[in-house]
């Protein structure tokens with residue numbers, strides 16, 4: 001829970017089940033939860049006094065025990081291509097970045113799940129920032145709520161949020177409970193009401209987390225693969241030492257084999273001379289061809305201090321041609337918001353790295 005006010009509960013922290021429990025705990029009927037969720041997520045109202053279907057007495061009582069407080073927008077930047085990036089603050093010097101990417105037929109909001117990241121993937125700007133802490137449910141769903149407000153809560157307009165991806169800062173499966181509550185508010189019709197395929201959780205490959213997710217909630221899965229074999233993947237995604245590719249593939253196969261019609265997308269950042277050789281493309285075909293999946297090729301986005309470079313365009317095209325000839329469905333992600341550092345892997349926010357990353361990582365792994 002967000003520690004905004006130690007005595008009052010922030011209702012942004014509660015999914016439907018928790019909201020019902022909250023209303024019961026103050027002696028109210030659980031259906032009040034539906035009314036409250038609709039005010040917050042359908043109407044964008046956070047002021048109890050405006051909730052006209054609640055009695056004045058209940059509104060007064062709510063004011064004593066609860067608050068509805070989203071995080072704060074510290075700044076907003078608009079790219080020439082329409083991409084918008086917000087720096088969203090949580091106090092204590094911590095902030096994350098949230099990005100809205102408008103396309104012809106959809107608008108994707110990319111949100112963060114942690115302040116920084118403990119995984120230290122070598123090609124990612126967030127990894128280089130270190131880790132501070134997990135975000136609360138309020139801080140995760142609050143990003144969507146704030147973006148919807150800033151975009152005018154347009155349900156039909158051009159700048160409408162149609163998809164949400166947890167591809168911002170952090171490893172969502174290392175913040176499981178808060179992330180799942182936020183996912184449930186994204187999916188729930190009383191919340192944002194997104195279909196399962198429109199909510200994507202991206203993971204660096206935390207195998208036990210993928211298994212738990214499968215048992216818990218129905219969303220689309222994206223897996224940051226970046227290499228077709230273990231030795232190379234370890235140099236890019238250190239987590240691979242703990243969960244090697246074979247185990248990861250098994251958990252992905254399980255994820256899509258369920259009764260639900262689930263999908264998995266593999267993300268593959270193309271880095272010049274590192275993982276972009278035609279042989280890598282052929283290995284990738286052998287690895288993925290039996291798994292119903294999509295491949296998303298991401299041109300590497302440079303950031304200050306990195307030793308990597310983006311693959312040249314002709315190599316990206318050749319890579320795509322090889323994997324497609326091998327039967328994979330592969331798209332190349334268009335780089336968006338480059339002029340405002342809003343592209344994949346460029347999100348840095350503001351992280352006060354309060355612990356040594358490796359120590360934090362060990363602690364987090366023990367909790368899984």
Ligand code: SAH
Pocket residue numbers: 123124125166167168169170171172202203204205222223224267269298299300301302303344345346
């Ligand atoms: N921890 C999760 C969520 C972050 S997603 C995960 O790893 O999936 C961020 C996405 O952007 C991932 O696919 C990541 O691999 C990719 N990415 C990170 N740094 C990048 C960079 N510099 N250029 C392009 N893509 C990058």
